[in-house]
Amino acid sequence: MTDLSxxxxxxxxxNEVRWxxxxxxxxxxxxxxxxMSGLGISKEKFAVxxxxxxxxxxxYYMSTFGFHTIHGRAAAIASGVKIANPDLSVWVITGDxxxxxxxxxxxxxxxRRNIDMNIILFNNRVYGLxxxxxxxxxxxxxxxxxxxxxxxxxxxxxxxxxxxxxxTFFARSIDSNxxxxxxxxxxxxxxxxxxVVEVLQNCVIYNSGVHNAITNPEFRADRQLVLxxxxxxxxxxxxxxxxxxxxxRLKVATIGENGVTMEDILxxxxxxxDPTLHMAIINMALPDFPVAFGVIRNVASPVYxxxxxxxxxxxxxxxxxxxADDLLSSGNTWEVTGRGNGKGKLKDCRGKKLE
Amino acid sequence: MKDAxxxxxxxxxxxxxxxxxxGMQLTGTLFSDAAALxxxxxxxxxxxxxxxxxxxxxxxxxxxxxxxxxxxEVTTPGDYAHVLVAMNPAAIKAxxxxxxxxxxxxxxxxxxxxxxxxxxGYETDDPFTESNLLDFRKIAVPVSTLTRESLKDFGLDNxxxxxxxxxxxxGLVCWMFNRPLDxxxxxxxxxxxxxxxxxxxxxxxxxxxYNYGMNLQHQTPTxxxxxxxxxxxxxxxxxxNQATAWGFIAAAEKAGLELFLGSYPITxxxxxxSYLSERKDLGVKTFQAEDEIAGISAAIxxxxxxxxxxxxxxxxxxALKSEAIGLAVMAELPLVVVNVxxxxxxxxxxxxxxxxxxxxxxxxxxxESPVVVLAASTPSDCFFYAYKAAKIALxxxxxxxxxxxxxxxxxxxxxxxxKMAELPPITPRIAKDADTFKAYQxxxxxxxxxxxxxxxxxxxxxIGGLEKNISGTVSHDPExxxxxxxxxxxxxxxxxxxxxxxxxxxxxxxxxxVVGWGGTFGHLISTVRAxxxxxxxxxxxxxxxxxxxxxxxxxxxxxxxxxxxxxLNLGQFAGYLRDKMPGYxxxxxxxxxxxxxxxxxxxxxxxxxxxx
Numbered sequence: 001m002t003d004l005s006x007x008x009x010x011x012x013x014x015n016e017v018r019w020x021x022x023x024x025x026x027x028x029x030x031x032x033x034x035x036m037s038g039l040g041i042s043k044e045k046f047a048v049x050x051x052x053x054x055x056x057x058x059x060y061y062m063s064t065f066g067f068h069t070i071h072g073r074a075a076a077i078a079s080g081v082k083i084a085n086p087d088l089s090v091w092v093i094t095g096d097x098x099x100x101x102x103x104x105x106x107x108x109x110x111x112r113r114n115i116d117m118n119i120i121l122f123n124n125r126v127y128g129l130x131x132x133x134x135x136x137x138x139x140x141x142x143x144x145x146x147x148x149x150x151x152x153x154x155x156x157x158x159x160x161x162x163x164x165x166x167x168t169f170f171a172r173s174i175d176s177n178x179x180x181x182x183x184x185x186x187x188x189x190x191x192x193x194x195x196v197v198e199v200l201q202n203c204v205i206y207n208s209g210v211h212n213a214i215t216n217p218e219f220r221a222d223r224q225l226v227l228x229x230x231x232x233x234x235x236x237x238x239x240x241x242x243x244x245x246x247x248x249r250l251k252v253a254t255i256g257e258n259g260v261t262m263e264d265i266l267x268x269x270x271x272x273x274d275p276t277l278h279m280a281i282i283n284m285a286l287p288d289f290p291v292a293f294g295v296i297r298n299v300a301s302p303v304y305x306x307x308x309x310x311x312x313x314x315x316x317x318x319x320x321x322x323x324a325d326d327l328l329s330s331g332n333t334w335e336v337t338g339r340g341n342g343k344g345k346l347k348d349c350r351g352k353k354l355e
Numbered sequence: 356m357k358d359a360x361x362x363x364x365x366x367x368x369x370x371x372x373x374x375x376x377x378g379m380q381l382t383g384t385l386f387s388d389a390a391a392l393x394x395x396x397x398x399x400x401x402x403x404x405x406x407x408x409x410x411x412x413x414x415x416x417x418x419x420x421x422x423x424x425x426x427x428e429v430t431t432p433g434d435y436a437h438v439l440v441a442m443n444p445a446a447i448k449a450x451x452x453x454x455x456x457x458x459x460x461x462x463x464x465x466x467x468x469x470x471x472x473x474x475x476g477y478e479t480d481d482p483f484t485e486s487n488l489l490d491f492r493k494i495a496v497p498v499s500t501l502t503r504e505s506l507k508d509f510g511l512d513n514x515x516x517x518x519x520x521x522x523x524x525x526g527l528v529c530w531m532f533n534r535p536l537d538x539x540x541x542x543x544x545x546x547x548x549x550x551x552x553x554x555x556x557x558x559x560x561x562x563x564x565y566n567y568g569m570n571l572q573h574q575t576p577t578x579x580x581x582x583x584x585x586x587x588x589x590x591x592x593x594x595x596n597q598a599t600a601w602g603f604i605a606a607a608e609k610a611g612l613e614l615f616l617g618s619y620p621i622t623x624x625x626x627x628x629s630y631l632s633e634r635k636d637l638g639v640k641t642f643q644a645e646d647e648i649a650g651i652s653a654a655i656x657x658x659x660x661x662x663x664x665x666x667x668x669x670x671x672x673x674a675l676k677s678e679a680i681g682l683a684v685m686a687e688l689p690l691v692v693v694n695v696x697x698x699x700x701x702x703x704x705x706x707x708x709x710x711x712x713x714x715x716x717x718x719x720x721x722x723e724s725p726v727v728v729l730a731a732s733t734p735s736d737c738f739f740y741a742y743k744a745a746k747i748a749l750x751x752x753x754x755x756x757x758x759x760x761x762x763x764x765x766x767x768x769x770x771x772x773x774k775m776a777e778l779p780p781i782t783p784r785i786a787k788d789a790d791t792f793k794a795y796q797x798x799x800x801x802x803x804x805x806x807x808x809x810x811x812x813x814x815x816x817x818i819g820g821l822e823k824n825i826s827g828t829v830s831h832d833p834e835x836x837x838x839x840x841x842x843x844x845x846x847x848x849x850x851x852x853x854x855x856x857x858x859x860x861x862x863x864x865x866x867x868x869v870v871g872w873g874g875t876f877g878h879l880i881s882t883v884r885a886x887x888x889x890x891x892x893x894x895x896x897x898x899x900x901x902x903x904x905x906x907x908x909x910x911x912x913x914x915x916x917x918x919x920x921x922x923l924n925l926g927q928f929a930g931y932l933r934d935k936m937p938g939y940x941x942x943x944x945x946x947x948x949x950x951x952x953x954x955x956x957x958x959x960x961x962x963x964x965x966x967x
Binding site for chain 2: 060082319
């Protein structure tokens with residue numbers, strides 16, 4: 001496999017990257033390129049599909065096969081790519097406007113079908129490319145060019161949609177945390193089915209600092225819970241805090257206080273099919289809870305493209321029709337002989353045969 | 356009642372009509388197949404309501420199926436029916452205007468109750484007088500009673516018994532037209548192989564209907580229609596939608612590609628999705644998407660990844676796909692979009708036929724967005740035009756819109772089955788040399804780019820909806836956009852070398868050239884033949900290639916004194932010709948009733964033009 005040992009450079013294209021200086025997209029791209037170079041997949045097998053938005057320029061900066069499509073439809077287009085060629089590693093690059101607003105329908109149905117692809121959702125909670133309008137993930141009251149008095153609607157929480165659409169893989173990451181990013185992109189790539197990774201991404205121009213309350217290094221330890229499968233849900237500078245279950249609800253507890261011991265701390269099980277706890281983890285928000293990161297859900301379920309493949313193989317095993325000629329003459333047919341005079345319909349301006 | 360007699364006809368049209376739930380579509384289909392199997396040429400026209408089960412007994416719920424068969428070539432389902440089978444008063448009311456004066460009406464007298472007459476909107480107890488059908492031979496048959504009697508020993512409940520009513524009517528009609536029952540029996544046995552009681556009961560009723568006719572010989576006319584004189588070969592019945600689906604299967608096999616269909620159910624195009632989803636045995640991949648947009652988007656993805664990619668829809672669905680078609684134009688991917696046209700705009704007349712999406716196909720997108728536009732003209736030639744659409748898309752890296760319509764899609768006719776070896780080759784433009792490959796490098800003559808898809812080592816490249824330069828890099832350069840816009844249009848125009856010259860049916864010159872396109876061919880050729888028989892100097896030029904137009908179009912037009920464009924819209928093709936083939940006066944005959952032309956109304960219109 002020597003020829004598959006790539007470096008990050010092998011995945012960069014000659015095109016000049018044109019995101020704003022300081023944009024979170026740079027770090028995300030680096031992490032994804034690094035991840036791809038280490039997957040052991042030959043480069044021509046990557047297909048990177050995007051919709052419209054700042055993040056959707058992504059394919060142009062990759063040296064893989066890429067398709068920059070139309071607003072909201074990347075997941076639908078990627079579905080066709082994967083079904084046409086299941087050997088490919090298909091990546092969808094999208095944003096909160098592209099996936100949650102105009103492409104909401106494709107987003108949920110792709111997840112429901114569990115088509116094998118990795119959807120990387122850049123969530124900066126604002127429309128950047130159209131210069132600063134509120135998005136479906138902007139908080140209630142958010143002031144923007146199209147909501148000068150604040151929005152009067154509640155935002156989507158992407159993970160909730162993933163669970164609601166029967167998602168099999170959901171992870172959360174932060175643009176600037178390359179190590180965390182690489183870990184979740186790798187897990188997403190390994191997962192069979194639709195993997196959704198929500199990346200909290202900073203738009204330096206229109207929504208700078210939107211995730212600061214979570215990402216600020218000063219509070220990071222207390223406000224981020226980085227999950228690992230099989231490990232206790234601990235956070236805090238000294239890992240002194242953890243998540244416990246009390247009366248059917250999650251609660252933050254400090255070990256050693258109120259009789260709480262390590263035994264009480266929940267162990268993260270990303271492989272649990274029942275999504276109840278995963279949903280509760282996704283819902284955790286400041287100020288009462290830290291925000292959960294890492295792979296939150298990762299369960300096995302039938303994969304659409306594999307099922308299609310399987311069905312075709314199964315039907316072929318007992319087929320009576322082997323080719324188009326068989327098909328055309330299947331069912332009820334009859335012979336016309338003798339009665340024909342050779343001047344029938346095909347020569348009488350009727351059939352207009354192909355030339 | 357007139358005396359019964361034996362009537363010998365060159366062609367005859369029968370209309371089966373009843374409630375949506377009466378099984379009239381099946382009855383009509385079975386009769387048509389039986390007629391075709393003994394050598395008649397046929398043409399069929401299902402005419403059904405958009406509600407699956409509209410209120411029982413009402414005119415809105417009437418479902419009809421007309422078949423014309425004959426000893427000569429049959430090109431239309433017939434303007435008027437010689438025989439109407441009516442299962443209730445509403446069927447009489449709905450179909451009176453489709454009856455040939457002097458024809459025969461067979462009706463289920465059991466259903467002519469006061470209540471049903473009321474439901475059908477009759478004010479008296481004499482529907483025939485009210486509907487002005489006095490000069491018809493009317494045969495009252497107590498179908499419900501006789502069916503019940505026929506099945507009294509089967510121990511079935513009343514509902515199940517009455518479900519076989521249509522078989523009684525079918526048996527009776529088979530006797531009248533001297534069609535053997537064996538094909539229908541075979542069909543019933545297969546269909547109900549797992550329910551022998553249902554199979555047996557239906558066959559019993561079918562025979563009893565047949566025998567009833569025989570016993571009533573003194574009242575019922577019988578018809579003789581001899582076998583048609585048609586080209587030797589193996590034949591089958593085929594509908595336009597089936598032929599379309601199969602045309603793509605043939606094209607994929609010929610091109611050595613896998614076939615992908617992304618589609619969303621919509622009347623009257625859904626059957627294409629059904630027919631293709633049946634063909635897992637041939638490896639066909641069908642994707643029933645969450646909406647029209649996802650249907651075409653997935654197809655575009657499949658085209659990007661190297662499949663023969665298709666999407667199928669009808670008018671409103673085409674509107675939803677517009678933006679994505681623009682992407683396929685810009686990305687220069689091979690894609691076929693089938694539009695089985697129906698009455699519009701909006702939901703319009705979903706189950707009725709129309710040709711009013713021509714402009715939408717030609718122009719309905721943002722920007723300068725040229726695509727190739729083809730139109731099939733008979734149910735069976737949908738096969739060839741689907742095949743041809745795929746060939747053009749794959750060989751020229753261009754989206755193709757194939758227009759059919761509800762009349763073609765649902766209609767059937769016998770079709771001489773071609774062999775794959777007879778079909779022209781299809782050579783997709785798959786890139787071969789990675790060292791010289793550039794995403795938008797073109798063949799100098801064809802202007803088509805090459806096709807390289809993910810998985811092909813060394814061909815990694817990026818495409819997308821933004822304007823590009825030759826190597827696929829985004830370019831906002833003004834000159835580049837001007838040039839590429841012109842190239843995309845020219846590329847479509849160069850497809851002209853793949854399309855045959857326009858044929859004239861009739862003489863190459865004369866008084867009137869009838870011009871049509873798409874699904875009106877059957878009615879137009881019948882009209883032109885009838886007029887020529889009367890000694891009129893009339894010919895037909897029928898278009899299957901809309902964009903680009905055949906090279907000799909101007910040549911053909913210039914030899915006629917008058918040109919009349921006949922179409923099921925308000926004059927879209929006429930308008931297009933005025934733009935593309937200027938210098939002629941284009942007369943128009945237009946109809947937008949959700950129905951095909953009738954030969955009579957066309958003759959009338961053309962005769963008027965001849966007199967002026």
